[in-house]
Amino acid sequence: SSAVQKFSQTLQSFQFDFIGDTLTDDEINIAESFKEFAELLNEVENERMMMVHNASDLLIKPLENFRKEQIGFTKERKKKFEKDGERFYSLLDRHLHLSSKKKESQLQEADLQVDKERQNFFESSLDYVYQIQEVQESKKFNIVEPVLAFLHSLFISNNLTVALTQDFLPYKQQLQLSLQNTRNHFSSTREEMEELKKRMKEAPQTCKLPGQPTIEGYLYTQEKWALGISWVKYYCQYEKETKMLTMTPMEQKPGAKQGPLDLTLKYCVRRKTESIDKRFCFDIETNERPGTITLQALSEANRRLWMEAMDGKEPIY
Structure with a gap:
């Protein structure tokens, strides 16, 4: 049927998405399984269509011909028999009722009729x-x-x-495995993953992957311009062993393509609360840029994590 054909086409074109660059043998088997299913469905559907075709050629058409040729012809014979009988008995x-006084020639002609x-x-009647x-x-x-011929074709199917x-059985067993x-x-x-998620919730920095x-x-960075101060959002990555801080701007300026900025950390210190109107701030100095860079974390806990990673110090009052 058209539904089976559409389903088979869907299976044939379906593709699994897998995580990772390479697939295991099991993943390859699973990825190819729908194509195998589609081919099997096509073969089964072809057999079913052949059975339907055989039902028409071997069963329905012969019975239809018998009905038209034999039974139909018998009905025509019956009509002729009834018509001839009606005409004969009417004539009889x-x-x-003929009068015996009619001429002999008329009576003989009537007898012949x-x-x-x-x-x-x-x-x-005989016919x-x-x-x-x-x-x-x-x-x-x-x-x-015809019934026997159709059943024979059905058994073959x-x-x-x-x-x-x-x-299909060996493939089915392999796929099940x-x-x-x-x-x-x-x-x-x-x-x-549940264990890793639990560890990350308890101590995020202890779950660093290789x-x-x-x-x-x-992080947000304070940037000073001629017309004032703005806070720009960056995605930052810090590697403690090399003291390398990579800052990728999240807001691209019109007409300018900004790439990641690599900075080597010299030191880190928490920003005094009363010295700035923003919360969760800390200052860093780097080898590549002169002066102090003021960064804003997303929360107090987040600032503490950044400062611990950067060996940050408390300000001197």
Whole structure:
């Protein structure tokens, strides 16, 4: 059917998205599974369509022909028999009412007419009875043979379906194994992720992954211009071992393409609360830029994390 064909096409074109650059053998099996399903559906649907076609050619059309040719012809014979019988008995009824006083020649002519109609009705009766007999006898094979032929084609189709099932069985078993492996991997990975999430909630900085910055996140930088002061949002990454701070601007200026800025940290100190009208601020100095750079964290806890990563100091009062 069209629904099965559309479903098969959807399976054929469907693509899984996987995390990572390379796929495991199990992931490859799973990724290709829908294409295998689509091919199997197509083969099963082709067999089904063939069965429907066989039902038309082997069963429906022969029975339809028998109905039209034999039963239909018998009905025509019946009509002729009834018409001839009606004409004969009508003529016979009129003949019996003829007066004996009519001329002998007229009576003889009437007798001949009755004999002629009787013979015609007799032949029509024989034809009708013969046709009934023919239908009764021929239906024993004209009806059973098409059903037998259709059932034979159905059995062949079922055998092909069984063969398809047997051919599909090894792939099914391999796919089930891949699915089970993937499910097991998912369960173990989920446990690891839950544990990592728990550790990060308790102490975010202790969960640094290899090759990742010591700390990273959004910071606002105080920038002074001729017309005043503005706070610009950056995404910052700091590596404690190299003291490298990478600042990527999040707000691009019109007509200017700004890339990441790499700065080497010299020192870090918390900004006195009364010295600035912004909260959660701290100052840093770098080798690449003269003067002090004032940064604003997202919260008090966030500022504390940045200062701990940068070995920040408390201000001297």
